[in-house]
Amino acid sequence: MKNFNKALVVLALFLLVFPGALFAAEFRAGEQSSFTSQEKTEGNLYMAGGTVISAGSIEKDLLVAGGTALISGPVAGDLFAVGGNVTVSSQILGDVRIGGGTIIITGDIAGDAVIGGGQITLSGKSVGGDVAIAGGTVRVDSEVKGKAKIAGGKIYINAPIDGNVDIKAENLTLGPNANIKGNLKYEATKPVTIEEGGKVSGETSFTEIKRNKGGRKDTNGVFGFFDFALLTKFVTLLVSSLVIGLIFTKYSKELVEKATANPLKELGRGIVTLIVLPILSIILLVTIIGIPFGIIGLLSFIILFVFASILTPLFLGSLVYRWISKSEYIVNWKTILLGVVIYMLLGLIPFMGWIIICVSAAITLGAMLNIKWQVAKEWK
Numbered sequence: 001m002k003n004f005n006k007a008l009v010v011l012a013l014f015l016l017v018f019p020g021a022l023f024a025a026e027f028r029a030g031e032q033s034s035f036t037s038q039e040k041t042e043g044n045l046y047m048a049g050g051t052v053i054s055a056g057s058i059e060k061d062l063l064v065a066g067g068t069a070l071i072s073g074p075v076a077g078d079l080f081a082v083g084g085n086v087t088v089s090s091q092i093l094g095d096v097r098i099g100g101g102t103i104i105i106t107g108d109i110a111g112d113a114v115i116g117g118g119q120i121t122l123s124g125k126s127v128g129g130d131v132a133i134a135g136g137t138v139r140v141d142s143e144v145k146g147k148a149k150i151a152g153g154k155i156y157i158n159a160p161i162d163g164n165v166d167i168k169a170e171n172l173t174l175g176p177n178a179n180i181k182g183n184l185k186y187e188a189t190k191p192v193t194i195e196e197g198g199k200v201s202g203e204t205s206f207t208e209i210k211r212n213k214g215g216r217k218d219t220n221g222v223f224g225f226f227d228f229a230l231l232t233k234f235v236t237l238l239v240s241s242l243v244i245g246l247i248f249t250k251y252s253k254e255l256v257e258k259a260t261a262n263p264l265k266e267l268g269r270g271i272v273t274l275i276v277l278p279i280l281s282i283i284l285l286v287t288i289i290g291i292p293f294g295i296i297g298l299l300s301f302i303i304l305f306v307f308a309s310i311l312t313p314l315f316l317g318s319l320v321y322r323w324i325s326k327s328e329y330i331v332n333w334k335t336i337l338l339g340v341v342i343y344m345l346l347g348l349i350p351f352m353g354w355i356i357i358c359v360s361a362a363i364t365l366g367a368m369l370n371i372k373w374q375v376a377k378e379w380k
Contacts, residue, residue, distance in 0.1 A: 027246065027333070028052075033066065037073060044077070046333050048242045052083070061094070063333070065242040069100075071107075078111070082235045086117075095129070099235040103135075105142075112146070116235075120152075130163070138169075147182070164202070170209075174198035238340045240310045245336045251371070252331045255311060256318045259367035260329055266366030270308075273365060277301045308365040312357070313339030315364045 026045050028035060033049035035041075039056035044063070047054060052066035054073050061077035069083040071090055078094035086100040088107050095111035103117045105124055112129035113122070120135040122142045130146035138152045140159055147163035155167060158175030167186035174180070176197030183202035186192060189209050194200075245252045259266055281297030284290030317339025318329045343360075346353040 035073070048239075048246045048333075050243075065239045067239075082239050109142075141177075158198075174200070234340065234344055237310065237313065237343065238337065241313045241336050241340055242333060244310060245314050245331055246333065249331065252311075252314055253329075254371060255364070255367050256315055256329050256331055258370050259315045259363050260319065263363050266363045266370060267359060269366035269369055270362030270364070271366075273304070273369060274301075274362060277304075304365060304368070308361045308368065311368065312361045312364045313343045315339070315367070316342050316360055 028047040037055040064081040110128040126143040131148040144161040151168040160179040164182035178198040185205040187207040284294030317335035
């Protein structure tokens with residue numbers, strides 16, 4: 001059941017994001033990617049980079065992936081953003097889907113809002129649709145016209161909510177401006193704190209989250225809406241793959257070409273590296289003269305493993321996209337997103353899914369080493 005719930009989370013993320021992939025788009029990628037206030041696009045805009053700033057007017061959807069993301073220009077369509085720090089200060093006429101560490105939204109949202117992160121502040125004038133939020137600390141100061149589902153540690157609601165509210169948290173507080181017009185159903189370690197002026201017009205249902213013998217709270221139901229570990233992994237992998245795939249496009253395309261041209265050869269190269277490199281490094285560590293080389297070998301193994309994990313979705317996405325479209329192998333944001341979703345779903349399938357991931361990662365690693373070998377030969 002736990003794996004099934006995780007699969008639902010990933011599938012939901014995929015279904016939320018992927019429909020926008022069907023439309024033509026403008027791309028911006030780089031260490032610092034910007035869309036200035038003087039610019040305007042009539043189509044979709046997709047941006048990736050270390051720092052991403054969107055200040056111009058966007059007539060359709062906006063997709064942003066970066067370490068720091070600032071959206072200050074109006075978006076007539078939907079907004080999808082992932083990053084370490086995400087700030088939205090403009091009006092969004094469609095839906096909002098955001099995942100990140102610190103998320104601050106001061107603009108109005110006409111549609112629904114789906115948000116997951118560490119610290120989340122929703123302080124615009126209003127959200128026109130439903131709200132689904134999961135975070136460590138959540139503060140809602142925006143009026144919500146629809147329903148609200150919120151999961152997290154500390155939750156503070158200080159605005160009217162027209163629909164029913166479903167909460168799973170450690171602590172829940174209703175501020176003086178809170179006015180829940182529907183029913184309030186919540187699970188927490190203690191009853192809700194209602195400050196003077198706050199009120200619930202509908203029925204209130206409270207379920208206490210019990211603490212175990214060690215004094216820790218039983219969190220079986222706290223993250224019922226989102227699996228935080230899974231969401232964090234999805235966001236991290238998507239951001240990393242998008243940044244590398246869109247910034248280093250030439251390298252990414254060459255990697256996919258080599259991985260698909262002779263997958264068995266690259267698989268063998270990858271497996272040999274995964275077996276030989278750590279064993280050789282450990283052997284060097286037991287000899288005094290070889291200790292520095294052993295340390296370098298282990299560090300190289302870790303770095304190769306991390307990059308292979310990040311680049312494997314590029315290979316998987318291009319492979320599956322070619323099977324579906326019957327076209328050539330390509331690397332773009334659509335194939336990267338598809339690859340990340342496939343990678344995550346495979347990780348939820350015991351044994352066979354893990355085997356496929358390992359094989360794909362080994363092929364990707366083999367292709368990486370192949371490229372490095374070609375570069376080394378050119379240096380000679």
